[in-house]
Amino acid sequence: MRICRFSHDEEVSFGVLDNLDDQGELTDNSIIAILRGHPFGELDPDGRVIAASSVKLLAPILPSKIIGIGKNYADHVVEMNSELPSEPLMFLKPNTSVIGPNEFIVLPQQSSIVHHEAELAVVIGRFCKDVPRERVAEVILGYTCANDVSARDVQQNDGQWARAKGFDTFCPLGPWIETDLDPTNLAISAYIGSQERQSGNTKDLIFSVVDLVSYVSHQMTLLPGDVILTGTPAGVGPIIAGDEIEIAIEGIGSLINTVKDAQ
Numbered sequence: 001m002r003i004c005r006f007s008h009d010e011e012v013s014f015g016v017l018d019n020l021d022d023q024g025e026l027t028d029n030s031i032i033a034i035l036r037g038h039p040f041g042e043l044d045p046d047g048r049v050i051a052a053s054s055v056k057l058l059a060p061i062l063p064s065k066i067i068g069i070g071k072n073y074a075d076h077v078v079e080m081n082s083e084l085p086s087e088p089l090m091f092l093k094p095n096t097s098v099i100g101p102n103e104f105i106v107l108p109q110q111s112s113i114v115h116h117e118a119e120l121a122v123v124i125g126r127f128c129k130d131v132p133r134e135r136v137a138e139v140i141l142g143y144t145c146a147n148d149v150s151a152r153d154v155q156q157n158d159g160q161w162a163r164a165k166g167f168d169t170f171c172p173l174g175p176w177i178e179t180d181l182d183p184t185n186l187a188i189s190a191y192i193g194s195q196e197r198q199s200g201n202t203k204d205l206i207f208s209v210v211d212l213v214s215y216v217s218h219q220m221t222l223l224p225g226d227v228i229l230t231g232t233p234a235g236v237g238p239i240i241a242g243d244e245i246e247i248a249i250e251g252i253g254s255l256i257n258t259v260k261d262a263q
């Protein structure tokens with residue numbers, strides 16, 4: 001099932017997407033069943049079904065917090081001249097960094113080197129704490145695409161990552177949440193225009209989705225809608241004004257954003 005969040009007739013709602021094509025892309029026949037309230041627990045359709053082409057898709061969730069995981073693919077650790085972590089390396093991105101599909105990534109004046117990072121995002125479905133590995137599946141709502149946009153020069157200068165990864169627009173999410181997905185063997189890519197920049201697979205995660213959700217939930221309570229970014233494979237690189245960047249994950253879809261300078 002694909003859960004989206006969208007605006008339509010000046011109203012923002014969650015809905016269930018249907019009638020995508022064989023590639024999982026929207027078509028003129030795609031429809032959305034509108035939900036009452038939120039997408040956690042039992043879904044409550046309000047009976048209205050509308051054309052997907054009549055809405056503007058928004059970020060599929062507004063999390064209370066976003067937990068990033070650094071250095072979680074060995075090939076990326078090598079390209080950063082870093083060392084493999086012995087346990088997951090956590091950082092936080094503020095929820096004010098979230099944008100949706102087709103919104104602008106704004107390059108801040110404080111940085112001259114901003115990188116894309118294609119990542120699988122896990123969306124938490126219920127209040128949870130100290131989740132044992134065998135119960136992780138119960139607390140996951142689904143998965144979406146993320147771009148952990150990072151100001152690399154700021155990251156290096158500051159020595160910690162709050163500013164570098166926390167600027168407004170630095171967490172594109174979308175285009176929707178796929179709830180029926182095995183996250184253990186998914187191709188993940190980043191493209192600028194037609195040029196491939198990153199090409200990895202979630203089977204190469206150092207710490208798996210199960211590892212990460214259990215680990216993070218032992219450090220802090222997770223709320224419905226919270227997002228865990230699982231790390232990025234090799235191939236990170238700069239983005240500049242005018243670039244159109246696509247994050248594509250097998251079984252989910254493509255998240256596309258255009259880059260612009262701060263005014």
Ligand code: MG
Nearest residue numbers: 117148231232
């Ligand atoms: Mg990252």
